[in-house]
Amino acid sequence: MKIQVDMDLCESHGQCVFAAPAIFSFDDDDILVHAETADESLRDAVEKAAAACPVRAIRVHAATGDAAA
């Protein structure tokens, strides 16, 4: 699956980091960094992260196709 974060929307709330620490983290300047792809086994955690984001900045795509979340 592919993970996209709209960095114009992201306000560093950190909810995604709590939900899926393997995918999302902060650098020393409080800027979000994240993996752009992830194994399907992490889908549940990534979807939780997307749902937890207060500004809905996270999009999850199937590896090949359209937005799924």
Added chain:
Amino acid sequence: MSSRFDEHGILVVGASLAGLRACAALRKHGYDGRLTVIGEEPHLPYDRPPLSKEFLAGETGGADLSLPVAGLGITWQLGRRATRLHLAARTVEVGDGTRFPFDGLVIATGSTARLWPAAPAGVHTLRGLDDARSLRAALLRRDGRLLVIGAGFVGSEVAATARGAGIEVTVVDPAPQPLHRAVGEAAGEFVAALHRQAGVDLRTSTKVVSLEGVGKLTGARLSDGTEVPATAAVVALGSAPATGWLAGSGLDITAGVRCDRHARVLRRDGTPAPGVVAAGDVTRWPHPWADAPGVTLGHWSHAAEQAETAARSLLFPAAPARYCPVPSFWSDQYDVKFRSVGLPALADSADVREYDLGARRLDVAYFRQGRLIGALTGNRVARIAAYRAQLAADLEGR
């Protein structure tokens, strides 16, 4: 699925974050029956946090606040205020006497801002979109002086937003520092310094005794004998769970709708009311860190997360989910992003690890009986994840 809901379906009272997230979770977990949402406001669900920040500053239009409702198959009953719950008959009555029958009920009526009795015109509260619109209109006139009564999160954010728009602001609070009860002395002092540096006239350890003005606000009299001029005021004295409509229902509504750790609603005898769950600001529920009868949280993430638990407990009563979160909230004031995890309000001591007004950075760890119970950072969100992990580990051991 599940024939238990086949006759009347599931009814949600409260058309905001918790109610909507409950609906989304019900659908996600396979509920495909009737879903009706009753909401007092005429609006579809929207996000409240921007109301004291970007929206109030005039930066965002109303549309940007809306929460996603598409594809959930909800029958909306908006502009209708629930006035009674008849638990035995399994109906909810609204203002005009119409009764909505239900098989399953989600209570998500949030909380209501405390009001100032007999306030003259020009005195606002800030809870909903309509409140924010009228306050914004008053601020956009930019010709007056704003009085903020109460320096909690909403009061402090409003003061920051108004200062950002160049408006003269006076903030009055009976505590020695802003946010004192929620985050303690050091963090409170940090916020006080932010206000003062921004030119806010901050009056702490002081109460507003009376609001002056015949018909229209002109100023306020304070407990230290002084008077402050004001053309508009915001009453930000906190909020109370919106449980009025549940009086006489047999549910336990002392200081919020009392729930168990599965978000099931308890009756006055302490047993769960069958098929009734609740979520969000309206609830009081047990948390391992808190003494009985538990905590009430006015945080965005709490509303979103507890709603998920409530939906699952309603659909799968034999295997109800457990709600045991590390609470978290944020607050944006001036150029500082405050982020918090845990329950700092319950701490008995605090360790200030960074306090740098110049760099606008703050890092405070909170303890109860020597154990970490929460943390607050300002412009240091990268540190919050570690605190949260430690708190999550503590909860797992309980």
